[in-house]
Amino acid sequence: MKENIVKSKSFTFAVKTVRIYQFLCEQRKEFILSKQLLRSGTSVGAMIRESEHAESRKDFIHKLAIAQKEINETIYWIDLLKETNYLSExxxxxxxxxxxxxxxxxTSILKTTKNNG
Structure with a gap:
């Protein structure tokens, strides 16, 4: 069976997100922004997992679109945490x-799926 790259990368990303959250809480004593990062960063992989068992092509696209929004939000929190010196370079x-x-x-999967429909 072929490896699902986006599934494995999103899981690894979620693990890194949890570890950054732990670091921010324990070392930096930051509890608000880090919680936002945790929520959006871990939901990406959850939505990708949900898309694996989508009920239809439309449902698949919808779940991946949510994952896309979540990773975009996560990038916002990452940028904010860096600019406020909670994360090192x-x-x-x-x-x-x-x-x-x-x-x-x-984004690539979404474009391909939409174009092939």
Whole structure:
């Protein structure tokens, strides 16, 4: 069976998001912005998982569109955490790069699916 790249990358991203959340709470004592990051960053993979068992092509597109919105929101929180000095440049680059890769993958899948319908 072929590996589902977006599924595995979104899960790895969720794990990194949880770890950043833990760091922000424990080391930086930041509890508000980090919770927003946690919610949106982990919901990306959840929506991708849901799309695997979509009831229709339309449902598949809808679930992936939600994942796209969630990763876009996550990028906002990542940017904000960096600009407010809660994330170091190194931490930012690692999670930001992963987020951009995910949004590109999701957008590509959505475009392909819409064009093939």
């Amino acid at each position: 190194e931490q930012y680059i690692i999670i930001y790069t992963d987020a951009i890769e995910l949004i590109k993958l999701i």
